[in-house]
Amino acid sequence: MERHLRAVIKGVPTKLASGDEVRMIWSGDLGTARVRNGLNRIAAITAEQGIKSSEEVKKLKGELEKQIKVNVEAILEQDAKITAYSVHMQGLMDKQAAVMTEMQSQHASAMEDLHKQMAASEVAHTTHTADLHKQMADTDAQHAAAMDDLRKFGDLFNFMNAVTAEMIEQRNAVKASVLAIKELKDGQAGSD
16 A cells, blocks of 8 residues: 555656546556556546547547446446345345244244243152152051051960960860869779
8 A cells, every 4th residue: 555655646747638637657568557547548548648639539538438338337237236136135134034033933932842841841750759759658658557467466376376375275274174083083983
C-alpha cells in the first residue's frame, strides 16, 4: 500500500478530457501503465495524447459511451446475479433456520419425553422397592411365625415325650402293681 501511495505521489499530473486530473505513472509498456492507473483504453489515450480534435474526441466519446453501456449492462447483469444469489442464500438460510427450529423443537420434545420416562421409571422403581421391602418384611414375619411354630412344636414334642415317659412309667407302675397283686393273690392262694 505504501509503495502504491509513493507511486501516486511520484506520478505525472495529467488532465483528462473531462477536466479531471490524475497522476499517471509511465513505466513499462503503455497497456500495463493503463491497467496500473486504473484507466480504460479511451481515457488513457485521451490523457496520453491530450487529443483536442473534435472528430477524434467524438469517435473516442462514442467508444467510451459504448464501453460505458457495456459496463452498465455487465454491472446490471452482475447485480441481477448477486440479487438472485442473495435471494437464494436467504432462502437457504431461512430453510436452515426452519430446520434448526424444528430440530430444537424435536430435541426439546425428546428431552421432555425422556424426563417423563425417567420420572415414571423412578416412580416404578420406588414402588417396586417398596413392594420388595414389604415382601421381605412379610417373609421375615412368615419366617418368625414358622420359627415360633417350630419352637411350639419342639415344646409340644418335649411335652409329648415327657407325657409318654410318664405314661410308660405309670404303665410300668401299673404292671408292677398288677404283678404284685397277682403275686399277693397267688401267695394267698397258695397259703390256703
